[in-house]
Amino acid sequence: MQYALLIYGDQSAWAELDDDGAARLRAESMPRWLALFEEMAKADPAVAGRELVAASEAKVVRVIDGERVVTDGPFAETKEQIGGLFVTTLPDLDEAIRIAALIPTAETGSLEIRPIVER
Amino acid sequence: MEYLALIYADEGGWELLTDAERRSAYEQYGEFSEAARAAGVLVGGNELAATATATTVRVREHERLVSDGPYAEVKEALGGYFILDCASFDDALAWAARIPAAAHGAVEVRPVHVDEEA
Numbered sequence: 001m002q003y004a005l006l007i008y009g010d011q012s013a014w015a016e017l018d019d020d021g022a023a024r025l026r027a028e029s030m031p032r033w034l035a036l037f038e039e040m041a042k043a044d045p046a047v048a049g050r051e052l053v054a055a056s057e058a059k060v061v062r063v064i065d066g067e068r069v070v071t072d073g074p075f076a077e078t079k080e081q082i083g084g085l086f087v088t089t090l091p092d093l094d095e096a097i098r099i100a101a102l103i104p105t106a107e108t109g110s111l112e113i114r115p116i117v118e119r
Numbered sequence: 120m121e122y123l124a125l126i127y128a129d130e131g132g133w134e135l136l137t138d139a140e141r142r143s144a145y146e147q148y149g150e151f152s153e154a155a156r157a158a159g160v161l162v163g164g165n166e167l168a169a170t171a172t173a174t175t176v177r178v179r180e181h182e183r184l185v186s187d188g189p190y191a192e193v194k195e196a197l198g199g200y201f202i203l204d205c206a207s208f209d210d211a212l213a214w215a216a217r218i219p220a221a222a223h224g225a226v227e228v229r230p231v232h233v234d235e236e237a
Contacts, residue, residue, distance in 0.1 A: 051232040
């Protein structure tokens with residue numbers, strides 16, 4: 001089964017950091033992420049992921065009566081925002097839960113697991 | 120540069136569609152994908168199963184907490200996404216506006232982070 005692992009984190013802590021602070025925090029957490037990537041590649045060599053820039057830089061597009069309407073900021077007004085996602089093929093939900101719990105953001109934010117529709 | 124287009128739409132509305140209406144909706148997505156692929160913009164995309172199938176995982180104090188359901192209970196839920204390779208944010212917004220759900224839901228566009236050292 002193919003799963004999307006949606007990474008929800010509180011980005012306000014990052015927003016308060018300057019570039020150096022953000023770079024330091026990123027460097028500090030890097031070994032754990034690299035260990036995660038290794039573990040994920042063992043479970044599924046074809047695993048793919050994307051990290052997103054801050055949700056504050058998001059824009060939302062709607063088409064209303066044929067007119068394009070663009071607003072600044074993310075769609076959902078939640079404290080935690082999607083910061084990235086993985087797509088991976090795993091044997092079952094239990095394995096997806098095991099992998100999700102290894103993602104460092106699971107300790108401060110939330111990981112949502114969603115099956116991908118295969119048509 | 121890559122952009123993620125997150126598709127938010129009312130799941131309840133989808134449930135109410137007839138089979139013919141769903142086929143038509145999938146055709147519209149097929150047409151969008153074809154156009155984006157032909158333009159060299161389409162990197163990937165997926166449809167997510169309904170939020171009723173979601174599982175949320177948190178780890179607190181080394182304890183794994185697993186709950187049924189999505190992270191956020193919202194009327195318009197994340198239902199899928201496209202990854203688009205566009206020259207600018209404006210281009211990405213123009214493509215996002217062509218995603219069928221833009222006309223009845225909303226499409227959030229987020230630049231993909233590029234590691235400067237990579």
